[in-house]
């Protein structure tokens with residue numbers, strides 16, 4: 001039988017604030033264990049949470065960015081469970097009345113665009129982190145509370161994703177939106193983005209959903225894709241052999257590339273949510289919402305379309321250039337200084353990307369500012385540098401951070417404009433090509449470029465092509 | 479709606495409380511009467527009354543996104559029953 005998979009993703013993204021959501025402790029990553037805590041995030045008796053306004057603002061941005069509805073009034077709720085990394089015994093989250101509902105993310109896969117619906121976006125606090133030191137005799141776990149109270153949004157998608165590749169593409173698109181809007185750094189390695197997946201399969205054409213399982217513990221987008229592939233195959237095998245899929249939570253094991261059931265005892269699904277009595281309902285005024293909307297930058301999808309229209313770029317080039325906001329900014333700065341959109345796109349998408357990959361750096365860390373790339377391309381355009389030379393110069397700029405002028409001077413690539421020197425080269429070239437000389441004199445004026453090219457070549461790329469052109473014309477009687 | 483001793487047992491377990499059989503029976507009785515009282519309140523016709531969460535209108539309380547000093551690690555761990563290095567030490571959870 002042919003099956004179709006039904007996938008919904010729950011993404012937790014850390015909001016890019018300096019302080020935690022309900023207290024003034026820092027959210028800085030990588031601090032010494034338990035050095036960023038206070039009575040509030042340690043859950044001491046008698047303390048009161050006070051909501052970080054910036055966290056709400058960033059959450060609002062994320063809702064607007066996916067075209068969702070901001071609820072004028074939303075309610076915080078307590079999610080109750082016991083786990084050592086949760087000192088209060090409950091997590092403050094939103095349940096029945098989340099801050100945002102609806103919206104969608106546009107996903108590109110195999111040249112097709114598809115919208116994946118968003119169910120809800122809500123605010124919550126993160127829990128702490130527990131470690132389980134390896135060893136036979138070790139009967140303890142260790143807890144670091146630094147992450148407790150770090151602000152998160154949970155973004156829940158509709159079950160509209162139909163394949164593991166689509167899930168991957170959705171995550172890429174969502175991460176792009178979160179980074180463009182500066183809502184989150186969305187860095188999975190630092191735990192700033194986490195993703196759980198719900199997945200079920202059903203015979204193609206069937207309307208009802210099959211029994212779903214929940215996948216946890218994936219630590220990269222590729223791991224999400226792989227875990228889904230493995231789980232979908234497992235479910236199909238069960239159904240094909242006449243069995244039934246059991247609704248359960250499964251943990252992805254990266255080393256074994258397999259899923260395993262989470263021990264049932266660890267968590268109860270009965271969270272006994274109730275409205276958080278220590279916090280007022282969260283009210284968002286129209287004025288506030290409007291000011292957040294005004295501050296929203298151009299989103300990746302809109303920017304991609306604009307690049308195609310305004311700069312006449314291919315879909316491929318535009319997608320690459322808008323993959324990160326910083327790269328798109330870099331491109332636009334360079335094009336502003338050297339208005340040749342296609343050529344700038346080629347140099348960034350091929351040459352610059354190669355260096356970023358080689359050096360494993362982001363464009364912000366590249367030692368060549370956009371203005372210098374533009375300067376280099378201008379030189380290339382005016383033929384004062386050959387294509388090969390320009391690449392050589394760029395490589396040196398990437399290494400040393402020097403300007404185009406400095407590298408060109410250092411490598412002796414300075415353009416030769418001394419008329420006497422140029423005249424010598426032009427004479428040599430003309431006498432070396434008598435046939436072409438006669439043709440030119442007979443009226444084949446397009447051979448001018450040939451003589452200029454040969455002269456520049458002879459000079460090792462140094463000859464100023466404009467002056468050479470004038471000299472060629474002079475010698476051939478014009 | 480009434481509370482059975484088995485319900486009490488379930489919630490006691492979720493709250494990590496150990497109750498005797500007598501306590502389970504007593505709490506089932508007491509919680510049932512609380513529920514019954516709530517049931518009475520739910521019968522009041524509230525259509526046409528605007529929903530509100532507090533009886534005292536309060537201005538929103540905000541915190542600006544400013545980092546304030548945290549406790550020292552020593553202070554944070556001062557009440558911990560057990561510790562190892564910088565961390566709270568708890569019975570193995572995995």
Ligand SMILES: [Zn+2]
Pocket residue numbers: 020023024025036037038039040041042149
């Ligand atoms: Zn704190």
